[in-house]
Every structure is written in C-alpha cells, then in structure tokens.
Amino acid sequence: MFNKIALTAALSATMILVGCNNSGTSAANNPQLEERSKLMKDWRQANEGMKAMMENPDTFDAATFKERADFIADSNAAMWTHFEGDAAKGGDAKDEVWTDAEGFRAKTEEFTASINALSAAAATATTAADVEAQYGEMASNCGSCHKAYKK
Numbered sequence: 001m002f003n004k005i006a007l008t009a010a011l012s013a014t015m016i017l018v019g020c021n022n023s024g025t026s027a028a029n030n031p032q033l034e035e036r037s038k039l040m041k042d043w044r045q046a047n048e049g050m051k052a053m054m055e056n057p058d059t060f061d062a063a064t065f066k067e068r069a070d071f072i073a074d075s076n077a078a079m080w081t082h083f084e085g086d087a088a089k090g091g092d093a094k095d096e097v098w099t100d101a102e103g104f105r106a107k108t109e110e111f112t113a114s115i116n117a118l119s120a121a122a123a124t125a126t127t128a129a130d131v132e133a134q135y136g137e138m139a140s141n142c143g144s145c146h147k148a149y150k151k
C-alpha cells in the first residue's frame with residue numbers, strides 16, 4: 001500500500017533521475033539500475049537508523065522507528081520492479097537474478113512478509129523489545145538476498 005509520503009518520494013526520485021542523467025556513469029544510461037541503487041541506499045539509511053535504536057534500546061523512539069520501517073514497506077513493491085526484464089540486467093546484481101528468477105522472487109516475497117510484519121509490530125511498539133524479533137528477521141533477509149544475488 002502506498003501512502004502520500006511514498007508517492008512523493010517516488011516522484012522526487014524520478015525528478016532527480018531526470019536531472020542527473022548526464023553524470024556519465026554507466027548506471028546513468030540505465031534508469032532501472034540508477035533507481036534501484038538510489039532506493040537501496042535509502043533503505044540502508046533507514047535500516048541503519050533502526051539498527052542504532054536496536055543496539056541502544058534507550059534511544060528507541062517509536063514514531064521515528066515506525067517512519068523508517070514504513071518507508072521501506074511502502075517502497076518495497078516499487079523496488080522489485082527495478083529488477084524486471086532483460087534491460088534491468090547488470091550493475092552489482094548477479095546474473096542469477098534473471099537466470100534463477102523463481103528463486104529471486106521467493107527472496108523478495110520472504111522480504112516482503114518480514115518488512116510488513118515489522119511495520120505492523122512498529123505500529124504498537126513502545127520499546128525496542130517489542131520489535132526485536134521482527135527487526136532481526138527483516139534485517140537478515142537483506143543479507144541473505146545479497147549473499148545469493150548481489151555481486
């Protein structure tokens with residue numbers, strides 16, 4: 001489900017892309033690579049913010065944590081469209097994303113279930129302990145997909 005914030009983020013990402021396509025990198029010639037690289041970096045930033053709160057439970061702020069989880073949940077469906085089709089091949093994605101498309105889809109589905117569960121848990125959480133299990137599951141899915149499908 002997309003909320004207004006996610007839509008705004010998607011629109012501004014598109015505008016940034018349009019403004020940056022003369023940067024001369026190979027990704028700049030492939031909008032799919034550029035879009036997923038930018039979004040993965042935004043996910044890293046959101047994830048690092050959540051991780052810091054998990055490591056220092058005293059700093060847990062329920063609203064900020066939820067905002068970060070929701071950012072990933074709300075842009076999740078869009079992320080996987082940037083790996084679709086032969087034109088999306090390349091970058092740091094292994095060929096297996098396309099040669100083992102079933103396996104890659106299974107990873108995206110596991111991730112989707114875990115980020116949705118984290119987002120749901122974050123909606124009622126008051127302490128880091130309330131989201132610990134769901135956070136751990138979600139974060140391990142980032143890593144397990146990278147191990148199999150990222151160069």
Ligand code: HEC
Pocket residue numbers: 033036037038040041043044045047072090091092093094097104107108111138139141142143145146149150151
């Ligand atoms: C289903 C697989 C999958 C999941 C889940 C996944 N990633 Fe990725 N990620 C990839 C692939 C493939 C690439 C390489 C894409 C490319 O550069 O072409 C990548 C690239 C990245 C990059 C490097 C971006 C760049 O261009 O420098 C970061 C950072 C990243 N992912 C963070 C995350 C985080 C954080 C999560 C979890 C919140 C996550 N990813 C979840 C598959 C996944």
